[in-house]
Structures are given as C-alpha cells and as structure tokens.
Amino acid sequence: MNGLQAVFLLAALVSLFSAAMVVSARRMMHAALWLVLTLMGVAVIFVTLQSSFFAVVQILVYVGAIAILIIFSVMLTRRVMEDHGDQILPGWRGAALVVVLLFAVLVGFLALWQGFTALLVELPPEADNLLELGKALVSPQGYVLPFELASVLLVAALIGAITIAVDRKEERGG
Amino acid sequence: MDFLRDPIGFVIQWYVGWLAGLGLPAVWVDVIAKLTGALVLATGAMLFVVFLIWYERKLIGRIQDRFGPNRVGPWGLLQPVADMLKIFTKEYITPIGADKFAYNLAPILAVAAVLLLWSVLPLSMTVVGTDLNVGLLFLIAVGGLGEMSYILAGWGSNNKYALLGAFRLVAQLISYEVPLVLSALVPVMLAGTLSVTGIVEAQEGVWFIVVAPAAALIFFIASIAEIGRSPFDLIEAESELVAGYNIEYSGLKFGMFFVAEFLHAFTVSLIFATVFLGGWRGPGAEEIPILGFVYLMLKTFVVYFVTILFRGTLPRFRIDQMMNLNWKVLTPLSLALIMAMAIAGGLTRDLPIFWQVMAFVLVNLLLLALTDQIMKIARRKKAKVNLAIGTGQPILTSSTKHGTGE
C-alpha cells in the first residue's frame, strides 16, 4: 500500500459516498452540493491516472459550469425552501435490485478479462500529450469530423435550450 | 556569491539538502519539502494581504484627496494590523436556520480557491511552485472554484438577500469567464503550451501584450470583473442590494471573504503580469534570479495599481450595462480575435518572425479600432432613440429592443 493507492482509495470512497448522498439526499440543494464533491473526487481519480488535462477540465466544466447550471435549475424549479414528501419513487426496491445485479454482472464479466489485474505504472511525462491530442483533433485521419460535429452539437444544444427555456410570453408577464 | 544572486533558490536548495541529510526516506523528504514550500508560500500570501489593504486604502485615499490611514504606525502601516486584531475578537453570529456546514465552509473555500492559484505561478526562474503542464487551464479552473463558495455562502445563510446577491454575483462571474477563457487561448496559441512556465519562456523576445494587445485588454477587463471590484462591484451595490452574499457573516468569517477579495485582486494582477507582461523576464533576470522576482513584483504592482485606479475613478456599471459589455462587446471581440489571429498567423507562417509579430499586432489594432467604431455607432443609435422618447414622438418598433415581436 503506497501513497498513491491511499490517495486513490480516499478519493474513491469520498466520491462513492457522496454519489450515494446525491441519489438519496432529500433536499435538492444538498444533492447538488454532494454532486460537486463527487465531481471533485473524480477529478482526483483522473490525477491518479496522470491525466492532468482531464483533471483540470473536470473542474472547469463539471464543477465550474455543469454544477452551477444544475444549482441554478434547482433554484428555478422549487416553490418552497423545503422539498416536502418522499424524494424516491415507490418502486425503488426494484431499481436497487436491478442496479446491484448490473454491478455484479459488470464486475463478473470484467474479472474474466485477463487485463483486469494489470498494474498501472507511472507513465512518462510526455504521455499526457496535448500537442498530439490537438493534432489528432483536426487531422483528417483523426477526429476532424467528430471535432466539427461537436461544434454543431454544442450549437444545437445552445439553440434548443434557449428556444425551450426562454418563453417570451411568460417573460413579458413577469 | 551564489546566495546573493538567488537567495530564495539558495535557501530552498540548502533546506532540501539538509532534509536529505537527516536520513529520512526520499519520499518523505519530498513531501516535507513540498509541505514547507506550500506553508511558506500560503502564509506569505496571507500576510501580504495586510500590506495590500494598507496600499489600497492609501491609494484610494489619495485619489479621493484624503490622507488614508495615517494614525497607527509610520504612514499608517500598522492600521491593517490593528483592524485585524479588532476583527479577531468579534463575535460570530450564526443566523437561525443557517445550513451550518455550508455556512462555515464558504469563507474557507473562498480563501482556499485564491491561495491555490499561487501553487502554479513561477515567481522567478528558480522559484516555481510547480510546473504543471496544464497550468493556465488550472488557473482558470481553480479561479472558477470561488463561485462555489459564493453559492455556499448565499444558500447557507438562509437569507433571501444573501441568496439573491450570491446568484447575481455568480451570474456575473460566469459571464465574464467566457471572454477570460477565450482570450486565454491567444497566449496559448502564441506559446504553444499550456504550462505557465512555458508561457513565460515563450516571451523571451517580446511580451505578449505587445503581440496581442486586444487579448491582453480583454483578459484584463475580464479579470477585474472576476474579482468583483468597482466598476463591476454589483455584489455590493449599496443602492440596489442589501450587501450581497456575505450579509449574514460577521467577525473573521466576514474577514475571510475580505481577505479573499484582496488576495484575488493581487493574484489576478500577478497572473496578468505572468501571462502578458513576461513574468519574471527582464534584463539580467536569467543570470541573477532574484532580479526576476523583483521584476515580477514591479510588474504586478503596476497592474495592481491600474486596477486600483479603475476602482477609484470609474463609476459603477448598471447590471444591464455590465452584462452588455460582456456579451455584446468582449465575447464577440474575443471570438473574432481568435479567428483573425489564427488566420493571420497561418498565412504569415513562412515569413520572418518580425513580420509575423507585425501581422498579429495589426490584426489586434484593427479589431480594436473596429470595435470602437461599432460601439460609437451603436451609442449614436441609442442616443437617437432616447431623444425620441424625450420629445414624445412615437418610436419605431424596428429600433427598439429586438426579439420582442413574436
């Protein structure tokens, strides 16, 4: 058990615990804040995988933007401070069963694979190579089509979300 | 002699050597050295705030034709210390119904998010916190963590004014992060790396503020907005909101938000000096690293001085003006800037470096001039509309706010 493993275990436990709190917290705002903690934990997991870029992007996009968007939405879709009543659907036992089965099946199948027990060693510093990623993203042999489609998808999301959310009639009334 | 040329680096080397001589395992030496470095840097930054508060109050005082603090200590230098002693003994008042955890975490997180920025900044050639390969992105991402603390503060206080203030502030911060991120792309393009040390190294010949003045201007304005200072101090708009997200805070918990603000203001100046003003670069800085530190501090204080000038002289924006400045001036400008610079750089690639730089400068100046012209035309149009209102004439629908006729 070395330091890196300890960091990983700590981050994994924190993120799993807070993920469990996300799906069980009664107040939506608490769920959103637990979600932030989960996302930070996942960022630390990325660090242990030596992907600095995605660790930072995780904080920039998820914590900085998506979590804030979710918190704004939580504030926009509540009438009272307290979320009253049960926050879990009546059929949650069935869902829990499905989920536990899925977990068992996933881990069972993964364990059959011979790479499952491989040890991840420390990569050389040039492995997390933004230069190569940048070249691959715009090279015709690489990902130029997904790259441009990503832009189209983002714009479609922007236009769609604005069209849906900004309702002129209500906007003028209040 | 070595000591005189680079005292900080010398002390660090000596300390690490001393630690290694104690017979500890190498890993522990590493951890202890890093812990000491972090402690010294963080403590230094926190104590530095005391001086910053004095500096800023003195300057603002001079701008407003007052003396500023001048009673405690020579030139009032000990005034912030006295203030600190006072705030240390103030009672914490926790409002009823507050979410204790969020309420108490918020001021800590606010300071931590700013302090963490110092971990990747190169202070001189030999004194670098750490040379992270995605340093610039790290600076932007961690700077954005502060928003979370404002949300925690506003929500944890169980007060509608605090909540409103927090959401208002966060809306402002995230809006201004758009041009900040976009204009940060320009130095990355020029330097070809995201590492802050790499960006400083790339400015060996010419500073990026010379190559890309428009990007520097956008970055600077967006940075000022990020620290929420006048003229962007909508959070503390006394005439509009009660006080903003920190209304329910008292004692040192309030003080921590204050510390975070001052430290952030200075840190943002430091980042600007590093990314656009060449960091520690200057004549002789490579031979004598301590000079680099002096240069960096000089540059930072110049930038900080300009932000204080802004604060002391400009009136506060209205919130719609502020949002318009961001969405209708800075964001389109930065988008156009990236595209124009990318194309200009691509076309002049085979030319000597001098002509490349000239092309970049030309593109920047052209875009700035164009923006200025467009803003002038827009202002004239608006003035015409206002005139029409004043004389009681009917206003044409085409010139009113678009998007309403649906």
Place this chain on the structure above:
Amino acid sequence: MLGNWLYIGIFALVALIMPALTILIAGILSPKRPDPIKNSTYECGVETVGPNWTQIKIQYYVFALVFLIFDVEAVLLFPWAVAYQFLPLYAIIEGVLFLLILVAGFLYAWRKGALEWF
C-alpha cells in the same frame, strides 16, 4: 507529473486548513453571547412574510447555459491552440470553422434576446 500534483494536493490541504484554523482561533478568542434577536435573519427591519425563498430569473439559467457551451468549446480549442504552431493551414481553417459554427449559435442567442438582462 504526479510530483506536480502532489505539491498541488499538499498546497490545497494547506490552503484549506490555514483559513479554517484562523477562523477557529478567532472563534476561541471572540465572545459568545447569542440571543434570538441577534441571531435572527437580517431583514432590513421588517419581518419577512412567507418562507425565505425567492424565485430567481430564467436569465440566470441562460447565462449559465451560454457559459457552459463556451467552456466546453474552449476545452476542445485548448489542445488545438497548443498544437497551433505545428498545424497546416487547412487544420487552422478547421479550427476557425469550429468557431464560426459556434458564432452562429451565439448570434442566434443574441437575436433571440437571450443575452439581455431584463
């Protein structure tokens, strides 16, 4: 790589503990005389009617939305910008095209009035 992050991790811990400790020390030094009036929520002198809650405007959502879109777009563009000096001209044009598509969406949001603060 991991060494860099070790330093940042240690720094983060220090950055969290230091203000927490300061606040704790001040808490020990400072007087504690709570009373219900003092601890009540600040209300400009008038008691609040109803719960302490207020509906925020849809505009906040729209700003956060545009911010999110631009943030993700920047994430895609940062590797491009890093590689910029090694890219052929057509690859640069691809990046510009990427931005142009985004500008179209931005202009739509502008025309729609989503960027106005009402």
Place this chain on the structure above:
Amino acid sequence: MIPLAWYLVFSAALFCIGLFGALARKNAVAILMGIELMLNAVNVNLIAFWHYHAQVRSAPYVHGLAFTTMVFVVAAAEVAVGLALIISAYRRRQTPVVDELTLLKG
C-alpha cells in the same frame, strides 16, 4: 501502482449509483444528476483504459483522450437541453416531479 481493476470496479460502482438515481428519484433534476454520475463513470473508464493502452504500447496514445473529450461535449449538451426541458415543463405545470409530468396523457 494501482491495479486497473480498482478503477474498473470504482467506475462500475459509480455508474450503478448513478443509474439508481436515474431510476428511482422523483425529481427530474435529480434524475439528470444521476445521469451525470453515469457519464462521469464512463469518463473514468475511458481514462483508465487510455492509461492502460499508453502503458501497454509504451507510446503516447491519443484515442482515449479524444473519446473523453467527446464525452465531455455530449455531457454538456445533454445537461443543457435536459435542464431546459425540465425548466420549461416546470413553468407550465409548476412541478419538477416526473410522476406529475404527464404532458402526453393530457
């Protein structure tokens, strides 16, 4: 020196928790949070396999990074439109609870 298995089990667990949230929560925003957790689990998996491949080939390996970038884009688009739908539905029906959002039944 962490076994790949740890990452895979962690991401499976995170995915399953997210799935539970998406299946069992009443509030539509909470369902979206569950989906975000699932997407995060996917990202952990992708990066873990990226590391594994880079290590096995002992050369820089960009495909995993490019895929993760795309997952980030999709996550952003999904959350943007999803939340817009929820807010729009809330403004019409005054509830974010999925059981009460029976728009199609009329």
